[in-house]
């Protein structure tokens with residue numbers, strides 16, 4: 292990441308691309324991700340303008356993921372309500388055995404829902420560790436320093452997070468979306 | 471190495487941080503122990519699925535007065551099988567979305583943030599070497615998923631294969 296122009300203090304702008312990226316991973320949509328960036332920016336200004344968190348990036352990752360998951364849940368509730376109003380079989384679980392792009396997109400959305408659902412069930416620490424490892428490519432040592440915990444603790448959270456997401460994908464209804 | 475010792479190294483293995491003699495021992499046990507091999511493979515496949523949720527390749531940010539302007543530099547990487555945002559299809563550079571931030575907090579004029587972005591440049595897993603077991607099971611399952619549903623997205627096929635690997639792995643006793 293390179294900067295040009297005036298960057299005299301490490302403000303929100305130093306992390307804004309990360310914030311956008313984390314939100315995008317969860318939401319999969321540019322505009323929704325930007326909305327989350329704005330929400331997180333406002334929260335940052337309310338809570339951190341006077342008292343910067345000791346680990347700003349870790350704070351922002353946690354807050355961004357939680358906010359993005361909130362947005363995701365709200366979208367899912369709205370979608371479910373819309374489906375409930377549509378008669379016939381429009382409310383059935385989408386399947387992967389689709390033949391047209393609309394069904395493929397619906398299936399993609401369902402899978403993203405399943406993944407974000409799995410992320411939502413993790414603890415804050417597990418979610419942050421998993422996202423930082425998968426998408427930010429941080430080492431366990433870097434994460435331990437950022438989170439202020441032991442490396443062994445980070446590793447434990449990482450393994451449990453991977454196992455929990457795997458279990459969510461392989462059990463509890465994954466067959467519903469399989470052909 | 472026994473199964474308990476193997477499990478203690480799963481984090482490093484999945485996280486691409488396993489090296490040296492431990493890596494060789496881990497690899498040997500993975501090859502020899504069906505249960506541990508499946509545990510590793512299923513976790514790695516899960517991480518592959520997560521990486522399929524790709525983010526934007528590059529976004530440029532600048533300030534225009536009290537607003538932030540996002541510009542798509544290399545095109546937003548739409549989720550596999552997904553759609554590109556509507557604005558991006560209008561104009562790659564000109565149709566950035568404007569965000570009006572209340573109060574115009576401390577952004578510096580002329581700030582330009584340029585980054586490779588959160589590209590899913592996944593670090594190599596165990597030893598960067600492809601797992602033979604994964605080749606034999608997960609990738610075979612992927613091929614079957616593709617054969618059954620060639621029009622499905624990559625992510626969909628990945629999840630299908632992951633579920634197949636998970637089902638195959640149930641009920642196997644550790645060594």
Ligand SMILES: [Zn+2]
Pocket residue numbers: 472473476499503504505506507644645
């Ligand atoms: Zn074993």
